[in-house]
Amino acid sequence: xxxxxxxxEELKLQNETLQKKLKNKETKKSKTKFALDNLDYFKxxxxxxxxxxxxxxxxxxxxxxxxxINAFVNDLLVAKIKLGGNVPDNQxxxxxxxxxHSLIKFLSSSRxxxxxxxxxxxxxxxxxxx
Numbered sequence: 001x002x003x004x005x006x007x008x009e010e011l012k013l014q015n016e017t018l019q020k021k022l023k024n025k026e027t028k029k030s031k032t033k034f035a036l037d038n039l040d041y042f043k044x045x046x047x048x049x050x051x052x053x054x055x056x057x058x059x060x061x062x063x064x065x066x067x068x069i070n071a072f073v074n075d076l077l078v079a080k081i082k083l084g085g086n087v088p089d090n091q092x093x094x095x096x097x098x099x100x101h102s103l104i105k106f107l108s109s110s111r112x113x114x115x116x117x118x119x120x121x122x123x124x125x126x127x128x129x130x
Contacts (some may be wrong), residue, residue, distance in 0.1 A: 049072055054075075055070075055071055056068060073103070077096055077103075078092065079101065081095045081096060
């Protein structure tokens with residue numbers, strides 16, 4: 001490989017990296033676009049949630065009312081399961097677990113995965129015994 005080929009390979013790698021970064025930014029924008037375009041609807045929902053003690057707490061000496069979004073989302077999932085189909089009461093926990101997993105997977109897809117000192121290295125699996 002001569003010098004020209006090395007430069008071409010480096011440029012191809014840089015291009016791939018830039019394309020991935022651009023796609024990631026576009027994905028993040030598309031995930032927030034709906035909420036930003038419909039803030040009026042979400043404001044109504046959040047105002048209703050703020051009136052419920054179950055979903056709020058205050059901090060900074062009672063000056064700031066904060067929404068416990070995790071509690072609200074959990075209750076929302078349970079209500080969706082119960083109202084959305086014929087799920088018996090004894091199977092709500094199973095369905096809730098599946099929905100939680102799906103939600104975590106969806107929310108985690110946009111997170112940046114760091115590599116380095118803080119991340120454990122994956123060991124290769126043990127060889128099969130004969």
